[in-house]
Amino acid sequence: MISKKIVLTGSHLTPALALKAKLSEHGWQVIGLKISSPKLNRHQPILAALSLIKLPFSFFYACQSLLKIKPQLVVSFGGYAAFPVCIAAKLLNLPLIIHEQTFKAGLTSRLTALMANKVAISWPSSQPFFSKSKTVLTGNPIRRELLDLKPNKLKSLYITGGHQGSKIINENAAKILPQLLKNFTVYHQFGQAQSESAFKKQLQFKHPRYILKRWFSTAELAGILNQAVLVISRSGVNTITELAYLQLPAVLIPLTTAQKNEQITNARFLESLGLAIILPQSQLNPAALLQSIKVALNQLPLKTSLTFDRSLIRSAADNLYQLIELVMHESKKH
Template sequence: MRLVITGSHPTPAQALMEQLPKDLPAQAGWTVFQLSSATGPKFKRYDWFGSLVGGVRLPGLVWQVKRKLQLIKAELVISFGGFSSVPVVLAAKLLHLPIIIHEQTFGAGLASRLTARVADRIAVSWKSSLKYFPRHKIVLTGNPVRQTILKVRRRPEKVLYFSGGSQGAQIINQTLEPLLPELTKKFMVYHQYGRLPRPAGRKNYVTKSYFSVDELAQIYSRCRLAIGRAGINTVTELAYLKIPAVLVPLPHTQKNEQAINAHYLKKLGLAVVLPQDQLTPASLLGAINQVDRLPQTRRGLGFPRSRVMNAASNLFRLCSSLSVL
């Protein structure tokens, strides 16, 4: 089966790829191609001109991707959202290929809603997404988490983990800097700074632009709490592992997506939410102290742990069911 994975969210895609059989003969196994349109159109309510330009460019992008799908002899396409996936999904429809969309958020991303009309199945991560898509297409799979993270065994120590996501967060980096002399006296601090300038080094302070999944698993096993943005895949991992967090949602995301994610973790008794416009060194330090005092007994109550644990295998079974079409 020649599977094409597309979209802007690599973490659940990696979790799915871990489920693919690796011990089958080449002719009976799965071959994966990752294909996205780097210049995919962007449709935004507050940018009508950019949306218009995206609409004009879309047919040409679809034609280019259609040719690529033909060259690799694609047999199934799964999209993990984001505008880069739109031309790929539409091209797959022109070729009459089976299409799966996976929605990670609590709602429905614009790209997912645009492509849902041509998809054969729509895999959702949370029950709150069910109302956004046609019932006959929906499968509740959960949000896939990588096996290395699922296997983490928590042994909290005096460790803090700061992350601004894959892109980094300049304001978090700047707010953290004056706190480092105090924090590094009490904690070992790990900091993923993304695609931003590397922070100055110091004792008890480990910085990397990106921690590998194995490094992240080690950090998760030891960290007392995490501080960073509130992307849905990060929030899923923190909730699954019951890691307390200070979350600074990225403002101006579609339908306040990150704020919704952050407040979900707060309802689970695992987070203090600090809006970016209130972020200062003093407020961040106060939030760290506050989250450290959250009641242990409430942490993670109500989280669908079993569904998340099995999400990747659920999604693979869905792929397998469409591969015979």
């Protein structure tokens, strides 16, 4: 039996992991390929020029890696790290699918879409950024462990700044822990923003209902979200997708440096479903965070939209897998 190899690349890990699980079910050998690639800084010409000098080396390494792996197909999940791999796939005449998670497509996705066989989009709003003939609405895959959760709301809060973590969220949350722990168990993922020892020293605080970890595993996170009544978080698109699917209320603190105010757009989408209170980072302080949490707990469960169709998210991994099979079938004709 010929081994079916596929390369997944890009910056968005959550949908890639969801697709990997689906591909593995169908006998694919999945290889993750991350190439160190310079980020093009369009606001600082000197840094942009230096980035362009480094790009050929990234392209060379990407070509070398793909020639060694010999995949049947490449799927990109966006971000500048995927750019050299997509170029290499085109040069080597490998079928290429781009998956766009955001509501408005980023520069890398728009460029790599020009050479892709198909562009899978997560939301109808991103379709105008791509060629209609290439675009397929698949949805944004979420971790399979979350698909069948039936939240039991055991008065827990989940605080996270995402995988990278957020020093400002960590520090403000730490200052209101005594108030939160009067009524809730608090799960806190503090990420890479600061060292564990430094943060714990700063806390000078221990409580049996305060569970602090750098990262929670997917299985642990499924358990946490299953009992959470509220999430305090950044508003990355994959976080938003999971919260929308689970109909889980949140206090969102959008990252101000995200491309094209992407996180603000994401947060407003969840707000439109009645699932979010938005707290701008410029207004973030312990008192404002505590007040936002109180408002969210009192108001959001009453406002939650029942009109949001979760089926596209639920079927996203299947839809993306079917698109892969379609592209594979079409590529064999040529």
